[in-house]
Amino acid sequence: MKVSTLGYAVLGLLAGEAMSGYDLxxxxxxxxxxxxxxxxxxxxxxxxxxxxxxxxxHRVVAQEGKQDxxxxxxxxxxxxxxxxxxxxxxxxxxxxDETTLRAYLxxxxxxxxxxxxxxxxxxxxxxxxxxxxxxxxxxHRGWGEDPLAMEPQQFASYAALKRxxxxxQEYARWCRWVSETLEARAEQGSEK
Amino acid sequence: MKVSTLGYAVLGLLAGEAMSGYDLxxxxxxxxxxxxxxxxxxxxxxxxxxxxxxxxxHRVVAQEGKQDxxxxxxxxxxxxxxxxxxxxxxxxxxxxDETTLRAYLxxxxxxxxxxxxxxxxxxxxxxxxxxxxxxxxxxHRGWGEDPLAMEPQQFASYAALKRxxxxxQEYARWCRWVSETLEARAEQGSEK
DNA sequence: TGTACCATGTAATTGGTTACATGATTAC
DNA sequence: GTAATCATGTAACCAATTACATGGTACA
Numbered sequence: 416m417k418v419s420t421l422g423y424a425v426l427g428l429l430a431g432e433a434m435s436g437y438d439l440x441x442x443x444x445x446x447x448x449x450x451x452x453x454x455x456x457x458x459x460x461x462x463x464x465x466x467x468x469x470x471x472x473h474r475v476v477a478q479e480g481k482q483d484x485x486x487x488x489x490x491x492x493x494x495x496x497x498x499x500x501x502x503x504x505x506x507x508x509x510x511x512d513e514t515t516l517r518a519y520l521x522x523x524x525x526x527x528x529x530x531x532x533x534x535x536x537x538x539x540x541x542x543x544x545x546x547x548x549x550x551x552x553x554x555h556r557g558w559g560e561d562p563l564a565m566e567p568q569q570f571a572s573y574a575a576l577k578r579x580x581x582x583x584q585e586y587a588r589w590c591r592w593v594s595e596t597l598e599a600r601a602e603q604g605s606e607k
Numbered sequence: 608m609k610v611s612t613l614g615y616a617v618l619g620l621l622a623g624e625a626m627s628g629y630d631l632x633x634x635x636x637x638x639x640x641x642x643x644x645x646x647x648x649x650x651x652x653x654x655x656x657x658x659x660x661x662x663x664x665h666r667v668v669a670q671e672g673k674q675d676x677x678x679x680x681x682x683x684x685x686x687x688x689x690x691x692x693x694x695x696x697x698x699x700x701x702x703x704d705e706t707t708l709r710a711y712l713x714x715x716x717x718x719x720x721x722x723x724x725x726x727x728x729x730x731x732x733x734x735x736x737x738x739x740x741x742x743x744x745x746x747h748r749g750w751g752e753d754p755l756a757m758e759p760q761q762f763a764s765y766a767a768l769k770r771x772x773x774x775x776q777e778y779a780r781w782c783r784w785v786s787e788t789l790e791a792r793a794e795q796g797s798e799k
Numbered sequence: 800t801g802t803a804c805c806a807t808g809t810a811a812t813t814g815g816t817t818a819c820a821t822g823a824t825t826a827c
Numbered sequence: 828g829t830a831a832t833c834a835t836g837t838a839a840c841c842a843a844t845t846a847c848a849t850g851g852t853a854c855a
Binding site for chain 1: 686702717776
């Protein structure tokens with residue numbers, strides 16, 4: 416069977432720990448959420464599909480004070496599939512970025528409006544950066560600062576977080592540069 | 608009418624210059640292609656949709672030695688629409704990045720295989736970075752080095768390119784760090 | 800009695816990729 | 828002739844978002 420990237424994301428999470436569709440949805444927020452999101456309306460059908468292919472199985476677990484839930488567990492074939500996939504050559508991932516598109520078309524807007532737009536974008540990426548930095552501080556307190564001393568799963572989470580940090584830092588930096596340059600250009604234009 | 612992001616990308620390109628669907632497709636390679644791609648099978652229906660909404664119009668232009676082509680021109684309402692959109696608040700753009708997902712799941716693969724994977728990814732992003740740097744050098748030769756001295760459309764292209772450079776540079780740096788750290792971890796593990 | 804959260808699903812729609820299809824011109 | 832590039836379209840499929848839908852538990 417052909418497994419989608421979402422399918423591998425689900426298998427990967429289940430390889431770490433058996434959990435319900437609801438739990439998976441929560442996990443696809445922070446920190447996985449930064450680079451792969453999925454809503455429950457995608458996750459439940461995907462679990463059914465993976466179960467049909469024999470890659471996961473579920474059992475119903477009763478809970479006190481809460482409804483029953485279906486806990487999904489990865490099978491041997493599911494684990495093999497995700498292990499084979501993880502280091503396999505990726506198909507070229509194309510990026511679609513609306514903010515960069517707006518920069519490319521910024522000459523269509525007023526310089527002050529565009530400067531405001533990028534100032535706001537800078538703030539938003541800076542905020543996200545700071546949230547990631549807090550997570551990093553928690554990791555350092557819990558697992559130490561040396562990536563060589565972490566457990567494999569810990570290092571894997573840490574590496575993904577590092578990508579988030581680098582991404583947001585660079586993005587915020589660029590947004591600031593665009594807004595400041597647009598402002599300087601607007602000022603220069605009005606001086607004449 | 609509701610215009611999609613692709614629709615605004617098309618309107619934005621047509622705001623700069625009237626052109627055919629085929630020309631639009633070529634333009635959605637370099638440099639726009641870095642942050643927004645579209646194939647001809649998406650562009651032709653989109654043009655028809657925009658024309659139906661009165662945002663673009665076309666006339667058939669005969670060419671010597673080549674087939675006729677349909678040259679699309681943006682209308683006043685089309686231009687207003689894209690001008691309104693360009694500095695409007697963006698809806699939160701979610702990033703899906705398969706490479707970061709693989710880093711997060713790297714503990715499922717062999718350390719050497721994973722190190723190889725990220726070494727290869729680093730090379731690929733470094734290559735792209737170098738292509739962008741060449742484009743930057745051409746821009747500097749043609750328009751000078753000072754963004755304050757560029758024409759608005761020139762600065763807009765330059766700003767988008769700068770994003771590409773920052774993005775690839777940071778991505779390559781991170782991939783190198785991951786592959787080197789995985790190697791160091793593998794070596795350390797085999798020493799015991 | 801209403802709100803928040805737990806828990807699971809389906810349906811409709813949009814956006815995007817891949818495949819199918821056609822036909823002209825130019826250069827080798 | 829045949830491959831490459833110009834030029835335009837449709838159809839089938841897949842992935843993802845948004846909306847529709849249901850029902851339990853806890854707490855104020």
